[in-house]
Amino acid sequence: MKNKVSKLYLSLVFLFLYAPIAVLVIYSFNDSKSRGNWGGFTFKWYLELFKDRDIKTALYYTVTIAITAALISTIVGTISAIGIYNMKTNRMNLFLNINYLPIINPDIVTGIALMILFLSANIKLGFSTMLLAHITFDIPYVILSVLPKLKQLDKNITEAALDLGATPFYSLRKIIIPQIKPGIITGFLIAFTLSIDDFVISFFTTGSGVTNLSIEIYSMARRGISPTINALSSLMLAVVLGLLLIINKRTTLQVKE
Amino acid sequence: MNSKSKYLAYPYSIWMIIFILFPLFLIFLYSITLRNANEIKTITFTFENFAKFFNPIYINVLIRSISIAALSTIICLFIGYPVAYLLTRINEENKGLLILLFILPMWMNMLLRTYAWMTILGNTGLINSFLSFLNLPKINLLYNNNAVILGMVYNFLPFMVFPIYTALNKMDRSLIEAADDLGADSFTIFRKVIFPLSLPGVISGLVMVFMPAVSTFVIPRLLGGGKNILIGNLIEKLFLVTRDWNFGAALSMIILIIIFISIKILNVLNIDKESGISL
């Protein structure tokens, strides 16, 4: 009895999670614009999607900003994490408390704070301000990923490297960084994911026609239901599904090894 | 190596001052000054912006935001706790797959997920089209508080499930067996062993749902319509439409205070878990 109830409950929850997405996917193939009728199977919304200039621009900016911000924040974050690791406790705690503010603060406060900063300094909102904003909220997550790995390092191993003749810089390159590599990669992936998906902070810090996918969807959605968004949703779902399947395959392969 | 390496963090510390601390300071500054403070000599410090807030209209917005956020959080807790619990009970082979399936919607863009409900709840949406098909009158499902709550629960449920799942997963199974062995029935085991040990996860979940819920403006905007706005919408309007930065800044400060208070309260509850406090 317990089993059946559990299974039913879980199924309901999963249904709740997937129903809206399923609806989007199905209606992306609906020839009729209205929700009610099924006008026939069609790919036309997908074609319209590919022709849509705004969406293509948005996609371009989304990916560019995400990759650039993720790369820069991973480099800066990793170097800073190494610096933080070598600090005395009190200073380290102060540093980290400030560092984690963007994570704790609601997006809207971070976004508005940065907007005020840029406008007060008379900087025009656009690509660079959006990039700066992304880097600002990405770096703390990189540090969050890398610092624990640094703390797990066996101190003797770094001493052994010095003992064998390595300068601190050589030891950093050949011994420390290879050992914290998983943390660095995770940090990059988290930063990338956050940037790809960001809405609120980007919304407040961009301008001059620079936009990203989330902002684009927001403006389209405010105008009402649009089948092109449905097509976009299906495509994004396919990409995400593909990514997750690849990740799943890789982790199960690694476990088997 | 140690003495020199700490300087590696100094460039970023300058970044933090410019892009984290200073902007927050600017918000604070705007919140306690008035609009015409363009020349330095006309800066007057005032609490007028905060006083403005104590107007029934705005207080209502705040109360509505907190109650909707709190309600959504509680709903997430009641739906999400069993989900987390059941996920820990699945056997190893299926566990990975199910967790993956649970994560998948999270990876979809948040706006798309919110928009999805528009297509279901709207007047020309799925449900109402179905009702018209049956010649039944349409129901106003969209553009009200309930739609907003639905949107919040839908978007933030995973944030409740995962901390609880992690806490439950880490739990030592032998504790349950010991309680069972000592004669406790299932309900008692849950009440006295499982729930208290999962409390840190519950606290995390509550924080991770309440915070974005109380400050979001996307969900109320798309699903709540223009009428019943929440504090996030109000802030957005003040900065982008009305351009009353000072009042907007004051409201931002108020949101920050609310969030820090809620974190403090929840942390206090967490510390008391040893003495068996119940939520």
Add this chain to the structure above:
Amino acid sequence: MKGSIIELKNIVKKYKDVKVLNEISFNVYKNEFVTLLGPSGCGKTTTLRIIGGFEIANEGFVSFEGENINNIPPYKRQINTVFQNYALFPHMNVFENIAFGLKIKKLKTKIIDNKVKRILNLVGLENFEKREIDSLSGGQQQRIAIARALVNEPKVLLLDEPLGALDLKLRKDMQVELKNIQKTLGITFIYVTHDQEEALTMSDRIIIMKSGNIQQIGTPINIYNEPVNSFVADFIGESNIISGVMKDDYQVNFLGKNFECVDYGFKKMEKVKIVIRPEDIHIVEKDSGLLNGEVKSVVFKGVHYEIGVISKNFEFLIQSTKSSKVGNTIGLYFNPDDIHVMREV
């Protein structure tokens, strides 16, 4: 000093106002096997780390071949270290670990290959070059750690309790191997351990430390037979330590009797401590020895019997190949030169 390769002079080390090392001074000679021996917390590892360059002394100096190396970082010292937990680089295989120091010196690939091969032979792990670190047993990791240090041909090798994690049999085998390697390569070894048996087995000289101070420096035989105080006597080997009084030169009084002994130079009636090793006390017929006593316990230890005897309110520990029965009254005999007199610490 002639022949000394390392010299420590008045080294003081403090951790937050607590003196961990209190004016430590000693020499280490070329090609010798020196052991720093003492209980946990005595400062032996700290001393080793100061020699290696991982800690900096607050006062005093360390010199290497006559030159002050206080401010020289570890990577510039011609000293290598074998760490207690081996500290092998987990992301590199055996070859890369051992070759690490050689690569830094920018030696030619062929030369590196040869050196690694030879050192692996020396530690008995031929053809292990491609193995991953986590596939090795504790003893093997141990030997790779030693190989990695030795391949750089340091003038001095520091070893920080390297055998601590190994089981007894392996530890004893490694002790012999280490000693052989040291003799073969002619490198100076400075070894740290808390195991007094290990120190006695391997060392040319032992430096005994307690609470940041040096208690005694000497050869194993020296320290064992002539402990300078009761701490040393108690720490090295088993002992019977009795309180007494030095009546005169060559005469000591304890347990109410006068005994002939071989020590002199004490003040008349000076309070002293007397050490007699368990294996130096012989069991004889009652009344035929220097003291009588009642047997309290007999434990078979394989090599000998450990017999507890009470005589004049003092519990003696005796190691004898002869057994006895609990409750027996027996006589105890020991030679004058087996009575070691020490000052009170």
